[in-house]
Amino acid sequence: MKLCGAVTAAFSLPAGFKRDIAYATEQAIKKPPVIWLEGQDCAGCSESLLSSLNPSAEELILETLSIRYHETIMAGTGMVAEHAREETIKEGGYIVVVEGSIPKADDRFCEIGGKSFREIVMETAENAALVIGVGSCASYGAGIVGTTPSEGGGVAEFVKNKPVVLLPTCPVKPSRLVSTIMYYLSTGKVPELDRYKRPVAFYSELLHDNCPRRGQFEKGNFLTDWNDPRQREYCLLLKGCKGPRTYTDCAQVWWNDGANFCINAGAPCAGCTQPEFYAAFSPLYDKQEIFNIGPARSINLDSVGAALTGAAAAGALAHGLGRVIFEKKDSQDQDEDMREAL
Ligand code: SF4
Ligand code: SF4
Structure with a gap:
C-alpha cells in the first residue's frame, strides 16, 4: 500500500486511485510477465533493481513481477532460457525491459546465442504490450558504452510500432521502473511523456x-x-x-x-x-x-x-x-x- 501511495503521488493521481492501483496490482498477481534484455551494458541497472528497498528485490522479483527472462538473475541457461523467452513471446501481452544500448555500427558487437542484440530486441518487442528502456544506455545509446566504436543506439530508435517509455539515469532508479509498470497495469495507459519519451512525472523539473x-x-x-x-x-x-x-x-x-x-x-x-x-x-x-x-x-x-x-x-x-x-x-x-x- 505504501508503494501504491507513492505511485499515486508520483503521477499526481486522485487520492482514491491508491485503492485502484492496489486492486490492479492484486489482479496482476497473475503478475505481468516481463522479459528483461541486456545488450551493451554494465549490468548496473540490474544491480540497481536488485538493490531496490521499497519494494524489496525479493518482493519485486517473486511477488510483483513475473520475470520470465533475465540474463543476470535467471537460473536457466542456454536453450532452456531461450525457450522461456520464446514461450512468453507466443503468449503476448508482456512487458519488455531493455537494459544497455543496441549496436548500430555492426551487429557483431553484441550477439547472444548467435543472434544479434538488435534482432533479439525486435523479435521480443513484436508481441509486447509495452517496451521500457532502462538507464541512459537503453534510452539514448548515449551512456558510457555509447562512446565505443559500436555506436550504441537507444531502444526507441529501433522499436517504432509499440509504446516505448524511457527511464534514463545511470543506473535506472528502481522506484521509477516499478511506478511506471504499476501505473500502466492500473490505468492501461502509458504515462504522459516528454519529447524524449520520459515520464513527465519524473523528468519535468530542472x-x-x-x-x-x-x-x-x-x-x-x-x-x-x-x-x-x-x-x-x-x-x-x-x-x-x-x-x-x-x-x-x-x-x-x-x-x-x-x-x-x-x-x-x-x-x-x-x-x-x-x-x-x-x-x-x-x-x-x-x-x-x-x-x-x-x-x-x-x-x-x-x-x-x-x-x-x-x-x-x-x-x-x-x-x-x-x-x-x-x-x-x-x-x-x-x-x-x-x-x-x-
Ligand atoms: S543527480 Fe544527476 S547524476 Fe545523480 S542520478 Fe540524478 S541526474 Fe544522475
Ligand atoms: S546549485 Fe545548481 S550548479 Fe550548484 S550544485 Fe546545485 S544543481 Fe549544481
Whole structure:
C-alpha cells in the first residue's frame, strides 16, 4: 500500500486511485510477465533493481513481477532460457525491459546465442504490450558504452510500432521502473511523456531549481577545493555540476528509499538523465562552457578560489564563470545550443 501511495503521488493521481492501483496490482498477481534484455551494458541497472528497498528485490522479483527472462538473475541457461523467452513471446501481452544500448555500427558487437542484440530486441518487442528502456544506455545509446566504436543506439530508435517509455539515469532508479509498470497495469495507459519519451512525472523539473545547494549558488559560493572543509556545502558548478541542464526529480526523491543523492553526497550531477550524457557532458568534473544560466548574481571571489587571485580570477570570470553566471537564455534556446554542440 505504501508503494501504491507513492505511485499515486508520483503521477499526481486522485487520492482514491491508491485503492485502484492496489486492486490492479492484486489482479496482476497473475503478475505481468516481463522479459528483461541486456545488450551493451554494465549490468548496473540490474544491480540497481536488485538493490531496490521499497519494494524489496525479493518482493519485486517473486511477488510483483513475473520475470520470465533475465540474463543476470535467471537460473536457466542456454536453450532452456531461450525457450522461456520464446514461450512468453507466443503468449503476448508482456512487458519488455531493455537494459544497455543496441549496436548500430555492426551487429557483431553484441550477439547472444548467435543472434544479434538488435534482432533479439525486435523479435521480443513484436508481441509486447509495452517496451521500457532502462538507464541512459537503453534510452539514448548515449551512456558510457555509447562512446565505443559500436555506436550504441537507444531502444526507441529501433522499436517504432509499440509504446516505448524511457527511464534514463545511470543506473535506472528502481522506484521509477516499478511506478511506471504499476501505473500502466492500473490505468492501461502509458504515462504522459516528454519529447524524449520520459515520464513527465519524473523528468519535468530542472535539478538546479530544486537543489539543496542553490542558496550557495545564489550567494556565489562555488566549491573549488574538495579538501577545504569551509567549502563543503558550496555549489558544485565549478566541479562540473550539470544540474543547470538536467531534468530530474533527484533532489526531491532521493535514491535508495530516500537515503541520499549525488549532490547531497558531495558529487556534482553528471546529467545522466539527459541525451547529452556522457560524451557531450564530458569531462564530468569540469565546468561546462556551454552552460548559460542566470539571472545575474554577485560572485564571491574568495570562494572562487584561493588558487585564482587578482588578474587570474578576473580573467577566469571574464572567460568562463562570467559567461556562465551573467548570460540568461530560456531552456528552449539552451536546448538549441546543446544540439549544435552535439
Ligand atoms: S550548479 Fe549544481 S550544485 Fe550548484 S546549485 Fe545548481 S544543481 Fe546545485
Ligand atoms: S543527480 Fe544527476 S547524476 Fe545523480 S542520478 Fe540524478 S541526474 Fe544522475
